[in-house]
Amino acid sequence: MQPQTAAVLNQPSIAASRFDHAIFITVTLLYWSTLYVYVPILTPFMKESGYSDLLIGFVLGSYGFTQMFVRFPLGLLSDKLHKRKPFLMLGLLTGALSCLLFTIPGSWLWPLAGRIMSGVCASAWVAFTVLYAGYFVSKDATKAMSNISFMTVTGQLIGMILSGWLAGAYGWNAAFYAGIALGLVGLILAMAVKEPREGVTRAPISLKHLQEVVRTPSLIQVSTLSILAHCVLFITMFGFTPLKAIALGASTSQLTAIVIAFMVPHAVTSLFSGRLIAPRYGTWNVILIGFALSATFTIAIAYSPSLGWLYATQALNGLAQGLYFPLLLGLAIQPFEPSKRATAMGFYQAVYSVGMFAGPFLAGFVNESFGRDYGFWLGGVFAIIAIILSLIWKRSPNNTIH
Secondary structure: OOHHHHHHHOOOOOOOOHHHHHHHHHHHHHHHHHHHOOHHHHHHHHHHOOOOHHHHHHHHHHHHHHHHHHHHHHHHHHHHHOOOHHHHHHHHHHHHHHHHHHOOOOOOHHHHHHHHHHHHHHHOHHHHHHHHHOOOOHHHHHHHHHHHHHHHHHHHHHHHHHHHHHHHHHOHHHHHHHHHHHHHHHHHHHOOOOOOOOOOOOOOOOHHHHHHHHOOHHHHHHHHHHHHHHHHHHHHHHHHHHHHHHHOOOOHHHHHHHHHHHHHHHHHHHHHHHHHHHHHHOHHHHHHHHHHHHHHHHHHHOOOOOHHHHHHHHHHHHHHHHHHHHHHHHHHHOOOOHHHHHHHHHHHHHHHHHHHHHHHHHHHHHHHHHOHHHHHHHHHHHHHHHHHHHHHHHHOOOOOOO
């Protein structure tokens, strides 16, 4: 790379003001709130409707299954058009539509359609991450992703706190109606988001460059680890943990407490993982510690004798997962120049969508066959596999991650 090129790549794509950051942060919080405003009550809602764990796992898994096929093409299209903002707006619109579909009574096909539409909504996250990275110099990609990981968790937390309160006070559909409102407000505000202008004069990414992106060893490594990380997450907090809480006697308001116990440590750790912890202790070491703790406290869910113990497992699991998620996200795009980042992020997010599908789907099958606690054991096994792979790649002589 020529020195002049390196200098260009280390400049932010636009001079983003505090107002630009504030608008983007607000829209991002609304986006994630729309997506997650019903997540804590989804499995209890479906269970009360008479659906089996297997069918619940299938509906939950459709969220990730959709993203497997939509995220990567959206990343390619975003690079080709040199536009991110229209995809932000698409995400908010489909998020609101997803919530609307859940309010239609009758067949289980409506929750399935709603969850599939939420998968389309989540696929727009490619554009959010790349647009925000354009507000920072290239070398600060990990810092940017720590920030956006904090926004992600905060938005999810806002939505999930609203979920339990609304369901308890006004019924299941209140959470879905709130999601519609949040999505539409976000859609309006997204019109004010400032679009990075990087790559306006560049040609669309070529097939040769596409092959270079998807064959990058570090991208393959972090994508594989992220599959396993999302298997754990969508088996636990975003999957069957709420049903475990219900089995232990939790009310809808106590489901909110379970969410807070998980999401607050997750948010705080996400904010500092890339900024302070990884630079001090090493990226691979932090990833390893995160997966080791996550394996321990995922398995511990199965042995929780009371809601108090369940709160503790969620707090510690939230902390553990907050260690590695922002690091994996930042590492996915760090090696690439801005014009290739949406493609890299699209590939990364499409690949980890396998975990969103496989985790709850396989856990639903295991739960139905052997009992729900065995599904948490399955989540622990996925985390242990991630530990083994991390140890292998950390010791590899070709390792480029430090």
